[in-house]
Amino acid sequence: MDAQTSLLQRSRWKAWEPAIWLIGFAAPLLAAQHSLIVNEIAIVALFAMSLDLILGFTGIVSLGHAAFLGFGAYSAALFAKHINPDPTLGLLVAAATTTVLGAACSLTIMRGTDLTRLMVTLGVGLILLELANKLDWLTGGADGLQGVVMGPVLGKFEFDLQGQTAAWYSLVVTFVLFVLMRRLVNSPFGATLMAVRDNRLRAMAIGIPVSARLAVIYTIAAGVAGVAGGLLAQTTGFASLDVFAFDRSADVMLMLVIGGTGWLYGGVAGAVVFKLLQDTLSAITPQYWMFWIGLFLVILVLVGRERLLRPWTWFGKKAKQS
């Protein structure tokens, strides 16, 4: 097999990929009563993929990614409330404002180690949370931004109470951005990001402008997270302080841990597993569901994702490699 064929094979769509998306798009139709959770999964999947761009593909750890989710949510909500209720327009505005914020924040992650970056991203998240809390004339403060009424999607599809329109709307947006991100991570640009992740010193030594790469991908990831936030505010008709909360940043990192980093479907898989677990567990035991999620994570990390997915290997003999 020659070099070009091998390279191209990596970026080709696998047979199971369209299948996954078809299932996603069919879900609101087949299980209309669960449309709300489908909507939520689509949004957090997008959010998780945006974090994966920087965490999994570029190796920037962030505990403040919710800053962009929240900023996007408030941007979209405020835009709908005060300027124009059109969802598509609102989403573009959310993307634009968060991208600008991301570009500004990208300056803070250029220097330092993983630990300092963790602190800085966490700090930015907290600053935005307090700002949203304090500027209550604009954001509604701790009560959240209420009275957001959205227009119909593309002027045609009204948001319904069951959430079908919302689910499809979020699925379409997530899918479109997924396709764009998929191109990006398989491109020469994406490869240089992974080079930066694997070995920053060498990346520099082959002529990759490392700082510029970090800034660009951090900005893009912020923009995508902003869209996820926009979707959240638009489909719930509400924006509250919890979109900025630390839990959001932590949850989305857990999703990537569950689904696997450096692989866009890791975000999708993590979002599906995490949300379904959360939904089921909190129905069974509303007070203690966090315990079970915690237990699941501990087992996942100790046993390893690969082995957890292959139960038939648990009790067999050890592999032949001794």
Place this chain on the structure above:
Amino acid sequence: MSAAQTVLSARGLVKRFGGITATNNVTLDLQKGARHALIGPNGAGKTTLINLLTGVLEPTEGSITLEGQDITRLAPHQRVRRGMVRTFQINQLFDTLTPLQTLALTVSQHQGLGARWWPSLGASKAVAERCEVLLEQFHLTDVMNQPTRVLAYGKRRLLEIAIALACEPRVLLLDEPVAGVPAGEREELLQTVAALPADVSVLLIEHDMDLVFSFARRMTVLVNGTVLTEGNPEQIANDPQVKAVYLGHGEEAHG
């Protein structure tokens, strides 16, 4: 110096770290197609000199010109673009990527395609063909689709140099290319080093005297951050000063 074209010229380089002078007034010229070895005992300042040349460190005094242009204050990646490329004493590879991906991204970056985000990494035929040539040249074709982290040490060492060559260097700094390579994998590596393109100027830092004396046509001996002497291999091998500080007392010289 002969009339040959000087590609890289370092003039009066000084680097101080606080009170310590790591590099003291080093002047070094590389001609086009040079095979120049830089030797010296541990702590002589070889690594500091490499870091000054590649832009990892900024010199306290002195200047560096590459093909007539002053590059003293340029960032490392800007020097790479102008043709100054290095390899590392300790492998610096992209462990999760395959050799093919590694070379493809390096070649893409070098050809100015590194910022393209829409087409696939394999989209450019020119890039893929260049990768094939490099993989062949460095005996990596059979392992091109394996993750780099699982490769044998000798193969990883070859990839280390292949990456540098993928940047089409005009000046190549080889930092101990055979360090730690087991005997069985050595020959392949030595052949590849010997077969480097003739028009590339090579500066070799190496402790392995067999390699140094078989490879170099000119040598610089660095001691305590200062150039002790410079000359062709015979002169160096017979220089009593060099014997005293570096090759050992009265030991038979190699080559």
